[in-house]
Amino acid sequence: MLSFKLYISHLEVNEQLHPNQIVLPRKISSIWNIEHKMLGKIGYQFLTKDVEVFIDDTLPDTTIQLAPPIAEHLSLLSVKRLQCFYDYQEKMFHLGPSIGVVIGDIQQTDSLPQFGTITPYIEEMGKSATDLYCPFFVFSYKDVKGTFVEGYTFHDNTWKKGNFPLPHVVYNRIGRRDQERSPQGQDFFQRLKDMNIPYFNDRFLHKWDTHALFMKEPTIEPYLPETKHLQGKNDLYELLSRYSNIFIKPFWGKEGSGIIKVQQEKGVYKITYPTDQGWQTKKVKTDYQLFEILQDRVRKRRYIVQPQIDTLEYSNAPIDFRVLCVKNISGEWKACSTVSRVGDGGKIVSNLAQGGSQRKASTLLKEFMTEEKAKHTIRFMNELGIHGAQIIDRETDGLYGELGFDFMIDKTGHVWILEVNIKPSKGDSLQHSNNSFPSIRLLLDYAEYLTGFSHH
Incomplete structure (x- = not known):
């Protein structure tokens, strides 16, 4: 007992x-x-x-x-x-219970470790973990030696290096799929399994995976834009015969990277895509020329194709909404924050990493609808996010503790699920107000729940 x-x-x-x-x-x-x-x-x-x-x-x-x-x-x-x-x-x-955050790489600058764009988030997490009486450290999967790991703990507002036993629970924030799937990465996760150490944010799921899961659900399917796996020119032409503007998105893209837009105007195809020099646009007249240009770009990766949604716009820029769903101390999904992101006028995406800016969802929606309708729409997106998170839980192996759902609302007010982010970005100011991330407390509670300490 x-x-x-x-x-x-x-x-x-x-x-x-x-x-x-x-x-x-x-x-x-x-x-x-x-x-x-x-x-x-x-x-x-x-x-x-x-x-x-x-x-x-x-x-x-x-x-x-x-x-x-x-x-x-x-x-x-x-x-x-x-x-x-x-x-x-x-x-x-x-x-x-000790909580460890595993990441891909740790950079050393002026004796201080850097954890990439999630540094402020992890710092905040270190402070909150101390308040919750949970020993906390961050480490790279590359620094595990047997059952111990070299990592950093946050004390008196600074990071201190140390050697730690593998923690009671691991929060997976490895930001790159190739690292997660590398032999060293796989060995690390196998070691956790062998030692019965729970870890959450199991692995990356790509856009086609999650779309296929949701398509099987009658309650979610009406909110999914038509989506095809781009396997040949017919998939492309078939969609272009019915929609004048389409998006081609890589299975594994994040923060809007790699997205290509094709527009049809007066017998001309306009192709907009990212390059090292910024966004480029080319114009061609025939299906053959279009496919030739695209083939160069899509040969190396797998892509999906979707029609462009006639979305609400603010100052001629697209708007989307991010609902962050996080599990709580009982292991149940909760919608923790809803923000809107307004694209940079010159871009085809609204991601903050691509120059988009962030607004409070309720403030922005009131520009397009009544306050009551805005509240109802946010509530509906939150419920859809929680429902989607429950489906991912049910249909996939492994544990997930947080999921970011991206929505768009079209000009008729219909809500569309654009995609699910398995490891939602923390590097922007998303839900970062007055230096507090509301998701941190929930996530630490969930981590504690997985260790069994919260049950005593």
Whole structure:
């Protein structure tokens, strides 16, 4: 039988103790019915140590003291705050839960680590994890050695390097599919499975995958734009015979990269696509010339084709909406934020990475509809996002803790699901107001839920 948990605000290393001693305050010992000089065990993740428990009437209620060899063996020298529950049968103190964020690469600049565009997000997460009594660190899958990993923990507003046991739970923020699928990446995830360490944001799913999943659902299908897997010129011409403007999108593109737009105007095809020098437009007259230009661009990757949605526009720029869905402490999906993104007038996409700007969804929608209708539309997008997230959960292996749903609203007010982002970007100011990301608290709660610590 397990006790309820306690929050330990001071984990102290006491040099005066014998090598196997821990000291508990009187209050904890009486709540948990623990006797002076009792023999037991203490554990942190997969590390355990036999201990003798001493009780001290002068020790503050939320402090536990450890002998240096115990703190060293359990890799707890740098941990100050955590949670603890007691297993009466095993006579075992469980400490934790540690949360690790795995990323692809860590850059070292002026002795400070850089985690790419998600650096501010991870910093905020480090602060919040401390507030929630969860030891927290970030590491690269490349730095795992056996059951330990070299990474960084956030203390006193700065990152400190350290060696950590693999955590109780891992949040997967590896930002590149080739890294996730590399032999080293696959070995890392296999190790987590072998050690029964849960991890979430299982893997990238591409646009065609998620579209195919949703097409099977009668409740979602009406909100999906017609979509084809581009396997040959007929897929392209068939769509162009019915729509004057189409988009060609890579299976694996992110932040609007690689998208090609084809417009038909007065017998001319206008092709707009990204290059290293910015967006380029070419004009051709025949189907053959069109396919020849596209073939060069689409040969190396797989693409889908979709008609352009006659979307709401603001100052002649397209608008889309991002609904972030995150799991909570009960493992249930919640819509956590809804923002609108207005494209840069010269671009064919509204992604912030491509120069788009962000507005509050309710403020922007009120330009096009009544306040009541705007509220209803946002509520509807949130519900569609949660429903879509539940479908992905049901139909795929692995765990997901957050999903970003991109929506467009056409001029008739109909809502369309554009795509699902398996690892929603954190590098822009999306839901980043007054330095707080509302999703962080939910996500940390979900991570704790996966460790079992939230159940005590």
